[in-house]
Amino acid sequence: AQRVTQPEKLLSVFKGAPVELKCNYSYSGSPELFWYVQYSRQRLQLLLRHISRESIKGFTADLNKGETSFHLKKPFAQEEDSAMYYCALGMDSNYQLIWGAGTKLIIKP
Amino acid sequence: GAGVSQTPSNKVTEKGKYVELRCDPISGHTALYWYRQSLGQGPEFLIYFQGTGAADDSGLPNDRFFAVRPEGSVSTLKIQRTERGDSAVYLCASSLQSSGANVLTFGAGSRLTVL
Numbered sequence: 001a002q003r004v005t006q007p008e009k010l011l012s013v014f015k016g017a018p019v020e021l022k023c024n025y026s027y028s029g030s031p032e033l034f035w036y037v038q039y040s041r042q043r044l045q046l047l048l049r050h051i052s053r054e055s056i057k058g059f060t061a062d063l064n065k066g067e068t069s070f071h072l073k074k075p076f077a078q079e080e081d082s083a084m085y086y087c088a089l090g091m092d093s094n095y096q097l098i099w100g101a102g103t104k105l106i107i108k109p
Numbered sequence: 110g111a112g113v114s115q116t117p118s119n120k121v122t123e124k125g126k127y128v129e130l131r132c133d134p135i136s137g138h139t140a141l142y143w144y145r146q147s148l149g150q151g152p153e154f155l156i157y158f159q160g161t162g163a164a165d166d167s168g169l170p171n172d173r174f175f176a177v178r179p180e181g182s183v184s185t186l187k188i189q190r191t192e193r194g195d196s197a198v199y200l201c202a203s204s205l206q207s208s209g210a211n212v213l214t215f216g217a218g219s220r221l222t223v224l
Contacts, residue, residue, distance in 0.1 A: 004151070032211060043112075044152070044200065044215040086151050090211040095140070095165055097211050099151030 002027045004089050006100035013077050014108050021072040021103050023061075023087030032090035033063055033070040034097070039083045047072075047085070057081070077107045111135075113216035115201050121222045122191055130186040130219045132201030141184050142213060143176055144200040152200055158184060191223045 003026040013019055025031060035047040048056045050063040050070060061072045070087060087100040114133040122128050134141050140159055144152035154168040158178045166176070173191075178184040188195055198220050202213035 009149075034211060036213075043217050046212055046214075049212065088151070088211070095142070095157045095211070096154040096168065097144075097152070097213070099153070101149065101151050 002089060002091060002098045004087050004098050004100040006085075006087055006103050008103045009101070010104045010106070012106040012108060015079055016076050019072075019074045019077045019081065019105065019107075021085050021087075021105065023070045023072065023100060025068050025070065025087075025089045025098075027068075027089055027091060027098075030092045031063070031065075032092075033061070034088040034090065035059070035061055035070075035072050036086045036088055037083050038086070044086070077105075079107045079109060081105060082107045113201055113203055113214055115199075115216035115219050117219055118217060119220045119222075121224065123224050124191060124193060126191050126223075128188045128191055128221065130188075130199050130201075130221070132184045132186070132216060134182065134184070134201070134203030135214055136182075138203035138205055138214070139181070140204045141178060142202045142204075143184070143186050144202065146198045146200055146218070148197075155186070155199075188221075191221075193223050196221055196223045 005024045033050040037047040038044045059074045063070050084102050084104050086102045089098040116131045142157050143155040146152045156176045157165040161181045173189045176186045198218040200218045201216045204213050
C-alpha cells in the first residue's frame with residue numbers, strides 16, 4: 001500500500017544550524033513528491049515539488065528513488081522557518097495525495 | 110475570490126445531527142478537493158471534483174458522507190447522522206489543471222466537533 005512516513009514528530013534546532021526533515025515513501029509506480037508547510041495560524045501551502053527542482057526559502061529536496069526518500073534540507077535555519085511540514089505523495093493517473101503525519105519544526109533563537 | 114473560502118470555520122454539533130460544510134474555490138480553478146485532517150495526522154483524501162462531477166470519491170469513509178458541486182464552483186460536503194469520530198478539520202483545496210493536479214491551494218478549513 002502507498003504510504004508516506006515522516007519519522008520525526010518534532011524537530012528542534014538552533015538558528016543558523018542545518019535542518020533536515022525526513023520523508024520516506026512507499027509506492028511502486030512513478031511518484032510525484034511534495035512538501036507542504038503550515039505556518040502558525042496560516043493555511044497549508046505548497047513549499048516545493050520535486051519536478052520543479054527549485055529552492056524555495058532556501059529549502060531544497062531531492063527525490064532519491066533508490067532510498068524512496070524526499071528529505072527536505074536547509075543549510076542555515078531561520079526563526080521564521082518554524083512551522084509544521086508535511087510530505088505528500090502523488091501517484092500517476094491519480095489525483096489523491098497521500099500525506100505524512102507531519103513534522104513540527106522549531107527553530108530556537 | 111482571492112483564495113479558497115470555507116464556511117463555517119467552526120461547527121459544534123451533537124451526535125446524530127446533519128451538517129453541511131461549504132467551500133468556495135479560487136475562480137477559474139476547475140479541480141476541487143476535500144480532505145479531512147484529524148489531530149496529529151496529515152490530511153486524508155475524501156473526494157475530488159473535476160468541474161461538476163465527482164471524478165474520484167474513493168476516500169469518502171461511508172455513505173453518511175456526500176459532496177456536491179452542482180455548478181462547477183462552490184462545493185458542499187454533507188455529513189449525515191454525525192458520529193464523534195467525524196470530529197476533524199475538513200480542508201478544501203482547489204487547483205488549476207495546468208499547474209498540475211496536486212499543486213493545491215487550501216482553504217483555512219472547517220473544524221467540526223461532534224459532541
